[in-house]
Amino acid sequence: MALGIDIYSRFQTVTNWQAVKDHGVTxxxxxxxxxxxxxxxxxNTGxxxxxxxxxxxxxxxGYHFAQLTPSPEAQADVLINEVGRLGATGCVPMLDLEDNPPGSxxxxxxxxxxxxAIRFCNRVAARGFRPGVYMNNAHAKMLRPDRFGVxxxxxxxxxxxxxxxxxxxRYDLHQFSDAGHIPGIRASSVDLDESYTNAHLTGGGAAPKRKATTELMERRTIPASPSTTSVRLLxxxxxxxxxVVRPRVDGDGITDAPVWQGNIYAWGSDxxxxxGNPMQTPGFNPKTVSHRRYALPGAVWADYEYSSNVEFEIDIVG
Structure with a gap:
């Protein structure tokens, strides 16, 4: 899983994009x-x-906030035209299917x-892009987007x-907080998201074909250890x-009980x-206060060093 955000220029102002990236936003x-x-x-353009x-x-x-009019196809064209104009093609175009604020x-x-939703998404696909749809949990239970047939x-x-x-x-992305705070963004709050697959990523262009996904294999609860110790991961x-190292974060995506990162010794066959040892990276900060992902391609096991005053979780993916 990886951290993402969704933002709107009316409510969020980014003052330092490098700080956003350094925080782990992917x-x-x-x-x-x-x-x-x-x-x-x-x-308020994007x-x-x-x-x-x-x-x-x-x-x-880019995402599009759905309205009663014009037609779904016309609204899809509005989004795709703006995606193309701005080059917002790193993630699939997304339909935001929710109700307006009361009275608006x-x-x-x-x-x-x-x-x-079906007509909108089919139009996006006809324009050469893989479609996506966002909705809240209640709407997803009612509408079952996994059964749209798109x-x-x-x-x-x-x-x-x-x-x-x-x-x-089923779902690929989960918006887990509307009260986050991200370094480099000036706002009262930021929506925080986590990905369970790579389906939202396009590699930079239109992506009508489904990309290979990364599946969660196991979630391990790691015991507290005030002194440095290690755990073996398969x-x-x-x-x-x-x-993915997952401290127990609160609603803003940050923890008051950090995990102190040590070496990761990862091994492949034989x-x-x-x-992939982050401790070998110049300037690496071992204090982990939010979720962090470490790619270990080809690894069949790894010894993970850490210290933490409280238990936390590690997701093993791949």
Whole structure:
């Protein structure tokens, strides 16, 4: 799993994109369009945000806030045109299917949301992009986007304080907080997301074909140890093998009880070293206060050194 954010220039201002990247943000979604045009009457475009993310190499994509009118196809065209104009092609174009804030406009009736989403996503696919859809947990349970019949649909579900309900079906992305804080972003809060697959990534262009996914193999609870110790982790040996260190973060995605990172000694078949030890990276900060992913391609096992006053978790993926 990897950390991502979704932002809107009306509510978030990025002052330091390198700080955002250094915090561990690996993908960004920017609100680009709304209904039949640009957000807030064109006063809040995503141009600067897209350019900033691209300048530091963070994959960035655009999302569209659905409205009752115009047609789903017309709204999809608005998004794809803006994605192309800004080069926001690092992540798949995303439909944001939710209701307007109270009193701010008519909503798509619940009985029409499914048809709207399917038509919108099919139009995105017809334009040469892999489609995606975002909705909250309640809507996902009601609409079951995994049963839309849209090939290769990327699904993003919002639920705070818990994983999406199993009754919501499969998902690729989880928005787990709307109260995060990210260095380099000036805002009252930032939405925080985590990826469970790489399906949202395109490699920089249109991606009608599904990319290979990275699956969670095991989640280990690691005991507290105030003094430095180590734990042995068994990995898949694949090119996507990795571990994700997960301190027990609060709603803003940060912990008050950091994990102090030590060496990671990773080995492939026949005890061939695979590298990837972060302690060998100049300037590496061993104080881990949020989730961190370490790629260990080809590793079949690894000894992970750490100290921590509280227990934490490690995801083994690959």
């Amino acid at each position: 993908f960004v979604y920017v609100k680009l369009t709304d209904g039949g045009g640009l957000p807030n009457g064109g006063r 141009e600067a945000l897209v350019a900033g993310a691209r300048s530091v190499g963070i994959p960035v994509g 406009g008519p909503n798509i009736p619940d009985g029409r949301k499914r048809d709207f 090939p290769d649909l990327v699904i993003w579900i919002a639920r705070y304080g818990a994983k999406p309900d199993p009754a919501a079906g 990995l898949s040996g694949s090119e996507s093998a990795a571990i 005890k061939v070293g695979v590298g």
